[in-house]
Amino acid sequence: MNLFSVFDISSAGMSVEQTRLAVAASNVANAHTTKTTDGRVYKPLSVSVRSVASHGQPASYQDIAARVVGGSAMELSAAALPRPVVAGVVAGSAPPRLVYDPGHPDADERGFVSLPAVDPVASQLELISAVRSYEANLAAFEITRSLIQRTLEIGKSR
Amino acid sequence: MLEVSPTTEVLARALDACALRHSVYSANLANAGVDGYRRLEVQFDAEAMRALVTGGMSADVPSTPPEIVTTQSAVKLDEEMAALAKNALQYQMLTRMYEGSLGTLRAAIHEGREA
Numbered sequence: 001m002n003l004f005s006v007f008d009i010s011s012a013g014m015s016v017e018q019t020r021l022a023v024a025a026s027n028v029a030n031a032h033t034t035k036t037t038d039g040r041v042y043k044p045l046s047v048s049v050r051s052v053a054s055h056g057q058p059a060s061y062q063d064i065a066a067r068v069v070g071g072s073a074m075e076l077s078a079a080a081l082p083r084p085v086v087a088g089v090v091a092g093s094a095p096p097r098l099v100y101d102p103g104h105p106d107a108d109e110r111g112f113v114s115l116p117a118v119d120p121v122a123s124q125l126e127l128i129s130a131v132r133s134y135e136a137n138l139a140a141f142e143i144t145r146s147l148i149q150r151t152l153e154i155g156k157s158r
Numbered sequence: 159m160l161e162v163s164p165t166t167e168v169l170a171r172a173l174d175a176c177a178l179r180h181s182v183y184s185a186n187l188a189n190a191g192v193d194g195y196r197r198l199e200v201q202f203d204a205e206a207m208r209a210l211v212t213g214g215m216s217a218d219v220p221s222t223p224p225e226i227v228t229t230q231s232a233v234k235l236d237e238e239m240a241a242l243a244k245n246a247l248q249y250q251m252l253t254r255m256y257e258g259s260l261g262t263l264r265a266a267i268h269e270g271r272e273a
Contacts, residue, residue: 006180051195082189082195084189132235136235154256
């Protein structure tokens with residue numbers, strides 16, 4: 001049983017949560033962006049996350065169970081456990097909100113401005129959830145560290 | 159591994175299972191945000207622990223390795239954190255007990271005198 005590979009799992013979790021945080025922050029920040037570099041209204045982004053085994057293949061949980069049970073206790077390795085990766089950041093397809101504002105420079109001929117379909121409540125929730133998950137991974141990381149330290153102290157006490 | 163006593167052996171196995179459980183719970187936390195992820199759990203034969211509690215002097219230490227199984231439930235951050243913290247405490251307790259079981263060997267080496 002190698003505790004060191006747990007660090008990789010927790011840091012994979014942290015980097016995924018960081019991406020979610022950045023994307024949610026970008027959605028909130030761009031809630032009123034009517035024109036992006038491609039000349040169109042900002043589209044809210046979302047992150048898709050999936051689990052992979054350490055060798056990069058999508059993880060099938062039955063697979064993992066079978067592989068680990070086959071080995072003995074000493075051969076059990078956290079390397080076979082699934083870790084999350086960001087599969088992609090995709091723009092949503094929700095239609096923009098139309099707000100009547102004839103004086104706006106980006107208003108169309110009828111006087112409507114297209115505003116991004118950013119849901120402020122959902123974005124806030126996403127922010128909170130990303131931060132909480134990040135903290136959970138950080139806590140797991142710290143606990144792993146203290147367990148390894150404790151293990152190194154075996155036999156040292158007298 | 160050097161076989162000191164059945165107790166030491168049992169404790170080593172329990173430590174192994176505890177470490178595996180820690181990595182599985184950490185993986186659950188890391189994958190909590192993945193759609194459709196079902197939490198993994200470690201099943202470790204309670205026999206080993208029972209052998210330990212009831213004296214642990216029988217030579218037949220159970221040899222069933224801990225198993226990773228998939229459950230049907232999604233990950234809940236708070237429950238997972240609680241399980242992780244509890245397991246970490248158990249790990250620390252087991253390391254103390256392991257040290258204690260090595261103490262008898264130490265006493266033998268020093269012919270019973272204070273080391």
